[in-house]
Each structure stands twice: as structure tokens, then as C-alpha cells.
Amino acid sequence: xxxxxxxxxxxxxxxxxxxxxxxxxxxxxxxxxxxxxxxxxxxxxxxxxxxxxxxxxxxxxxxxxxxxxxxxxxxxxxxxxxxxxxxxxxxxxxxxxxxxxxxxxxxxxxxxxxxxxxxxxxxxxxxxxxxxxxxxxxxxxxxxxxxxxxxxxxxxxxxxxxxxxxxxxxxxxxxxxxxxxxxxxxxxxxxxxxxxxxxxxxxxxxxxxx
Amino acid sequence: xxxxxxxxxxxxxxxxxxxxxxxxxxxxxxxxxxxxxxxxxxxxxxxxxxxxxxxxxxxxxxxxxxxxxxxxxxxxxxxxxxxxxxxxxxxxxxxxxxxxxxxxxxxxxxxxxxxxxxxxxxxxxxxxxxxxxxxxxxxxxxxxxxxxxxxxxxxxxxxxxxxxxxxxxxxxxxxxxxxxxxxxxxxxxxxxxxxxxxx
Numbered sequence: 001x002x003x004x005x006x007x008x009x010x011x012x013x014x015x016x017x018x019x020x021x022x023x024x025x026x027x028x029x030x031x032x033x034x035x036x037x038x039x040x041x042x043x044x045x046x047x048x049x050x051x052x053x054x055x056x057x058x059x060x061x062x063x064x065x066x067x068x069x070x071x072x073x074x075x076x077x078x079x080x081x082x083x084x085x086x087x088x089x090x091x092x093x094x095x096x097x098x099x100x101x102x103x104x105x106x107x108x109x110x111x112x113x114x115x116x117x118x119x120x121x122x123x124x125x126x127x128x129x130x131x132x133x134x135x136x137x138x139x140x141x142x143x144x145x146x147x148x149x150x151x152x153x154x155x156x157x158x159x160x161x162x163x164x165x166x167x168x169x170x171x172x173x174x175x176x177x178x179x180x181x182x183x184x185x186x187x188x189x190x191x192x193x194x195x196x197x198x199x200x201x202x203x204x205x206x207x208x209x210x
Numbered sequence: 211x212x213x214x215x216x217x218x219x220x221x222x223x224x225x226x227x228x229x230x231x232x233x234x235x236x237x238x239x240x241x242x243x244x245x246x247x248x249x250x251x252x253x254x255x256x257x258x259x260x261x262x263x264x265x266x267x268x269x270x271x272x273x274x275x276x277x278x279x280x281x282x283x284x285x286x287x288x289x290x291x292x293x294x295x296x297x298x299x300x301x302x303x304x305x306x307x308x309x310x311x312x313x314x315x316x317x318x319x320x321x322x323x324x325x326x327x328x329x330x331x332x333x334x335x336x337x338x339x340x341x342x343x344x345x346x347x348x349x350x351x352x353x354x355x356x357x358x359x360x361x362x363x364x365x366x367x368x369x370x371x372x373x374x375x376x377x378x379x380x381x382x383x384x385x386x387x388x389x390x391x392x393x394x395x396x397x398x399x400x401x402x403x404x405x406x407x408x409x
Binding site: 094095 | 268273276279280
């Protein structure tokens with residue numbers, strides 16, 4: 001039945017569905033999770049890293065990319081389609097600088113990308129991550145840059161196969177350029193989080209025994 | 211009326227441009243910067259038709275930045291110079307040619323310092339020293355006489371001062387001030403404006 005109504009984005013099905021949009025949303029749900037956290041002086045983007053084939057160069061599967069010196073983007077879904085959007089956004093960033101003599105605001109470029117896209121991209125297990133953040137995004141959780149980074153990692157650890165090897169993290173500090181963290185730095189943070197978890201568990205056990 | 215000069219050393223490039231913006235016989239601005247930063251280690255000096263200079267230079271500037279965003283690393287000076295030449299050449303035989311004369315100066319990690327001369331006909335030449343404007347007729351001979359390929363930064367500044375002295379002496383128009391910049395492995399540095407303000 002749907003075969004007649006899903007060939008083009010501009011075709012409605014009889015019951016009002018736009019199948020192409022829904023298919024795109026399904027594709028996005030199959031993509032790996034991406035999470036973003038805004039701290040006081042820092043913004044953190046984290047993505048679940050897909051394990052790559054042994055013979056593949058790891059650095060060619062970056063899911064966080066810079067659009068301009070002060071804006072970066074993480075995506076979930078079809079990498080090939082994302083490339084198109086990223087390229088158009090990068091050109092728009094420079095075009096904006098040329099005509100307006102000012103770098104784009106995050107809001108402007110997001111709106112521009114939205115006019116290109118038709119689906120909201122969040123990714124697999126997005127619900128789990130969002131629920132975690134709704135519970136744990138507090139003033140004190142983002143008090144320092146490090147805490148904001150740890151919160152992003154904690155959120156991803158909820159849904160990602162264990163280990164820092166499957167997480168990619170990028171940060172932009174106030175007045176600082178984009179920085180993509182090395183796996184060593186992520187491992188250090190993950191180790192800290194594990195330690196804190198153990199200490200929490202210890203405290204709980206002690207409380208029980210006393 | 212406008213004057214540009216570039217001097218390449220063994221591990222740096224020194225460039226200078228006058229700072230007058232004129233309209234017919236009136237000086238509109240005495241502190242106009244004619245240098246455009248294409249990237250961390252590439253400067254483009256641009257003179258010519260009013261409007262064309264800024265339009266063309268900013269267009270090249272944004273495209274060099276776009277390359278950096280797309281590829282994660284910056285264009286080399288040689289690549290930027292050839293890109294600029296191609297653009298200028300394409301526009302030359304269109305209905306809207308750009309009438310601009312350029313000097314492109316940069317430092318490449320592998321290839322070292324580089325200075326490129328480009329004119330409005332889109333002729334490109336890599337040179338150890340170069341100049342644009344009427345002043346070039348007077349100062350190229352000074353550069354021929356005193357330039358040596360292994361000159362130090364201080365010697366380059368002295369050579370530049372010699373050129374400006376010659377302009378002060380023999381050029382009928384007065385060019386009272388110049389922006390001076392140096393490019394080396396550490397990037398672009400502003401040097402003292404010349405001629406030095408009276409002590």
C-alpha cells in the first residue's frame with residue numbers, strides 16, 4: 001500500500017502521513033546516540049563512537065565536526081546525508097561572515113540547517129539519555145567545565161557499550177576554539193566517574209550496616 | 211599613488227603597504243589597512259580599483275577559511291596564490307573583471323617563506339622581493355642593489371627603510387605612513403609603523 005505514497009517527500013499518503021519523513025526519522029533512530037550539554041562557560045558534545053573495521057582509518061569516521069571556529073555540530077543518522085548538510089552549513093557560515101562582517105550565531109546557523117533538513121535528529125536510545133539528563137542536569141552538575149564533561153560522558157555511558165573507547169567528546173570553552181578530546185583524556189574522565197560510582201556504592205553499604 | 215612592497219628572507223617575509231585611502235585629489239583616510247589576513251600565516255596586500263580591492267580580497271579570504279573548515283587544515287601559501295590567480299583570471303574575461311594588484315606573502319611549514327607578485331592581468335610570479343605602484347619604479351633598483359637572500363630581520367627592515375627614504379626623496383607624491391608586518395613560523399606580527407614618529 002505504502003509503495004505508492006513513499007516515493008517522494010512531496011507526496012502525502014491518504015491518511016496524512018509523509019512517509020519519506022518517517023523513514024528518515026527511522027534511519028536517525030538507528031544511528032548512534034549524540035548528546036549535548038551546556039555548562040556555565042563551556043559546551044560539551046558527546047557521541048557514541050561506532051567501532052570501526054580493523055583496516056579502516058579511525059579518524060575518517062568523525063561524528064563531531066566544526067562548522068566554523070566557534071560552532072561545532074554532532075549528528076546521528078546517515079553519515080552521507082550529514083556530509084551534505086555540514087558542507088552547506090560551512091558555506092553559509094563563511095557567506096554570513098562575508099555579507100554581515102560578523103560570525104554566525106548558533107541560533108542562526110541552527111535555523112539555517114533546519115530549513116535544509118526535515119527530521120529532528122537525536123538517535124538510538126535518545127529517550128534513555130534524555131530521561132537521565134532530566135534527572136541529573138542540575139546547577140551543581142554543570143558547576144565546572146570538568147563536571148559538565150563528566151555529565152556528558154555519564155549520559156552516554158547509560159546507553160553505550162561500556163568503555164571510553166566508544167565515546168567521542170568535543171568541547172568549546174568561552175573564547176576558546178573547538179577541542180576534540182583524545183581517547184586518553186576520555187579514559188581518565190571515565191576512570192574518575194567509575195571511582196566516584198564505587199565511592200557512592202561504598203557509602204551506601206556503610207549506611208546500611210551502621 | 212598606492213604602494214606595496216614585500217621582501218623575503220631565509221625564514222620570514224617582511225611586507226609593507228602605505229595607509230592612505232584617496233578619492234581623486236582628496237585623502238579620505240590616513241590609516242587605511244590594505245593587508246588582508248587569509249590565514250594564520252598568509253597575508254594578502256591588495257591595491258587597485260576602489261571597491262574591487264575589498265570585494266575580491268574578502269572573497270578570497272572567506273574561501274581560504276572555508277577550505278580550512280572543510281578539510282581540517284589550512285591552504286599553503288602556494289596553493290592560496292594559485293587559487294587567487296585562477297579566480298582573478300576567470301573574472302578577467304567576464305563582464306565584471308576585478309582591477310586589483312596583489313602581493314601574497316606566507317610561511318609554509320615544509321616549504322618555508324614565500325612571496326608572490328600578482329597583477330590585474332592575473333600574472334603570477336614568485337619572487338624574493340616585489341613592489342606595486344609608481345613607487346615600485348623607484349625602489350626596485352634599490353632592492354636590486356642591496357638585497358641578499360640570507361638577510362636578517364633587522365637587515366630587511368633597514369632595506370625597507372632605504373626604499374621608503376628613496377620614495378620620500380624622489381617620488382612627487384608624499385606617502386606619510388606605512389603598515390609593516392612580518393610573517394614567520396610563529397605567524398603574523400605587527401611591526402612598528404614607518405616612518406617612525408618624531409621622537
